[in-house]
Amino acid sequence: MSRRVYMDHAATTYVNKDVLEAMLPFYTELFGNPSSVHQFGREVKKHIDKAREQVAKAIGALPEEIYFTAGGSEADNWAIKGIAYANRNKGNHIITTQIEHPGLLESCRFLEKEGFEITYLPVDQFGMISVGDVENAITEKTVLISVMYANNEIGTVQPIQEVAKLAKDKKIVFHTDAVQAVGSIDINVKEQGIDLLSLSAHKFYGPKGVGALYVRKGVKLTNLIHGGHQERSRRAGTENVAGIIGLGKAIELAASRLEENSKRIKGLSDKLITGVMEKVPYTRLNGHPDNRLPGNTSFCFEFIEGESLLLNLDIKGIAGSSGSACSSGSLDPSHVLLAIGLPHEIAHGSLRLSLGDINTEEDVDYVLEVLPPIVDRLRQMSPLFEKVKGGK
Amino acid sequence: MYSEKVMDHFSNPRNVGEIENADGVGEVGNAHCGDIMKIYLKVEDDKIVDVKFKTFGCGAAIATSSIATEMIKGKTIEEAEKLTNKAVVESLDGLPAAKMHCSVLAEEAVKAAIEDYRNKNNK
Ligand SMILES: Cc1ncc(COP(=O)(O)O)c(C=O)c1O
Ligand SMILES: [Zn+2]
Numbered sequence: 001m002s003r004r005v006y007m008d009h010a011a012t013t014y015v016n017k018d019v020l021e022a023m024l025p026f027y028t029e030l031f032g033n034p035s036s037v038h039q040f041g042r043e044v045k046k047h048i049d050k051a052r053e054q055v056a057k058a059i060g061a062l063p064e065e066i067y068f069t070a071g072g073s074e075a076d077n078w079a080i081k082g083i084a085y086a087n088r089n090k091g092n093h094i095i096t097t098q099i100e101h102p103g104l105l106e107s108c109r110f111l112e113k114e115g116f117e118i119t120y121l122p123v124d125q126f127g128m129i130s131v132g133d134v135e136n137a138i139t140e141k142t143v144l145i146s147v148m149y150a151n152n153e154i155g156t157v158q159p160i161q162e163v164a165k166l167a168k169d170k171k172i173v174f175h176t177d178a179v180q181a182v183g184s185i186d187i188n189v190k191e192q193g194i195d196l197l198s199l200s201a202h203k204f205y206g207p208k209g210v211g212a213l214y215v216r217k218g219v220k221l222t223n224l225i226h227g228g229h230q231e232r233s234r235r236a237g238t239e240n241v242a243g244i245i246g247l248g249k250a251i252e253l254a255a256s257r258l259e260e261n262s263k264r265i266k267g268l269s270d271k272l273i274t275g276v277m278e279k280v281p282y283t284r285l286n287g288h289p290d291n292r293l294p295g296n297t298s299f300c301f302e303f304i305e306g307e308s309l310l311l312n313l314d315i316k317g318i319a320g321s322s323g324s325a326c327s328s329g330s331l332d333p334s335h336v337l338l339a340i341g342l343p344h345e346i347a348h349g350s351l352r353l354s355l356g357d358i359n360t361e362e363d364v365d366y367v368l369e370v371l372p373p374i375v376d377r378l379r380q381m382s383p384l385f386e387k388v389k390g391g392k
Numbered sequence: 393m394y395s396e397k398v399m400d401h402f403s404n405p406r407n408v409g410e411i412e413n414a415d416g417v418g419e420v421g422n423a424h425c426g427d428i429m430k431i432y433l434k435v436e437d438d439k440i441v442d443v444k445f446k447t448f449g450c451g452a453a454i455a456t457s458s459i460a461t462e463m464i465k466g467k468t469i470e471e472a473e474k475l476t477n478k479a480v481v482e483s484l485d486g487l488p489a490a491k492m493h494c495s496v497l498a499e500e501a502v503k504a505a506i507e508d509y510r511n512k513n514n515k
Pocket of ligand 1 (some may be wrong): 010011070071072073074076101103148150151152176178179180200201209210211
């Protein structure tokens with residue numbers, strides 16, 4: 001035993017050593033407030049500017065289009081509420097999808113109470129939206145279309161460029177929550193026609209609690225955090241300096257290794273998916289077979305419940321996650337699994353194993369050795385399995 | 393988040409299985425909300441001589457099923473009928489608040505199995 005396999009990179013990643021090293025001086029000798037006039041402040045300000053350039057370069061934006069935030073949720077809140085408020089006189093309609101992250105969905109629900117109308121587009125069995133549906137949902141009141149780049153639970157990557165083009169043709173602002181995509185998928189906001197984009201450092205080996213919102217020059221956005229003049233008077237609060245430095249370094253590193261890393265991790269995920277599907281009967285792969293995040297694997301094992309599966313895997317040192325009701329603390333399984341059409345009892349048996357930099361072939365072999373007998377044991381205990389036994 | 397006792401019963405559940413020609417069978421819960429518990433009783437002279445369970449559910453559901461079977465084994469029907477959700481949770485050294493609803497099923501499953509036994513035996 002005592003082997004530990006972390007396959008929950010979609011939840012969060014560790015901080016890369018080089019990233020940490022870049023951050024550390026900003027807790028001690030480089031501690032000045034970047035807004036200060038003196039040298040202590042000014043030298044720190046220079047480093048923040050550099051981090052802004054690093055982020056901009058990684059996604060094909062201009063430095064002045066990057067605003068640092070306290071993470072992905074804040075970036076999503078700001079994008080949705082900021083565009084809605086800035087366009088109040090134009091219209092009150094927003095189009096998004098049923099499978100967005102809660103940071104975005106709950107922002108929409110908040111706006112609904114304020115009199116905005118939201119269309120939550122359905123997805124197909126693979127978690128894909130239809131560009132035709134987006135087009136049909138547009139009204140003269142539509143002020144924003146927000147479609148996540150890649151889904152955090154099932155990994156499906158959306159046709160972002162096509163939706164962005166459609167939005168542009170109709171003169172509607174387009175936002176994408178790219179929190180899961182940045183660092184794994186090559187993104188260029190200019191080439192892809194993206195107006196706003198959310199990202200978060202802790203998904204690509206940077207620190208937690210820091211992220212950014214890219215806002216294309218010329219897009220009107222109402223402020224969310226009021227106060228001092230930080231972030232060009234768009235987002236108040238003394239900067240999370242070390243965090244911002246870490247974000248800059250992490251995104252630069254991720255971009256420089258993107259192709260090679262994603263290819264390696266995709267190879268491991270493919271091996272895991274093939275192995276699980278071969279070894280465990282009554283199993284479904286969630287998400288799109290091809291258009292998916294390189295590190296995402298998501299399964300539903302029929303007749304068993306996700307939390308008990310997670311606990312058993314944890315006993316064997318394997319860290320994953322599940323969209324079952326009992327692991328989320330609600331009575332319903334994940335809204336994403338329901339949106340792809342899974343019945344409740346199947347959605348309860350979900351397992352997400354998200355791979356990253358530290359995973360190896362041996363990790364995958366270990367999971368393939370440990371997982372099938374656990375599923376089998378839980379099935380032997382399941383009253384739902386009785387009905388199909390012998391029918392393998 | 394779970395006590396050691398819960399993890400013990402979860403990783404080594406007691407009395408898992410089925411009883412053929414059981415004297416009482418109770419199944420409660422549904423797959424929709426994520427927990428189903430099925431309890432089988434073997435009864436002799438109004439005493440529960442054997443009990444088995446099958447559960448589809450989370451760690452709390454499996455652990456409560458397991459300990460509930462231990463708590464009623466060897467008891468008379470009248471004694472077993474007095475099993476409460478509270479007693480089950482206490483003997484597991486507690487459950488997280490969000491998991492209390494999963495533990496209700498054990499009490500309900502035992503009651504359902506006893507009712508089935510009574511119906512079958514006109515008692
Ligand atoms: C798709 C997506 N959006 C937003 C977030 C929120 O990011 P953060 O944790 O930085 O607030 C996450 C992370 O859980 C995510 O996966
Ligand atoms: Zn439960």
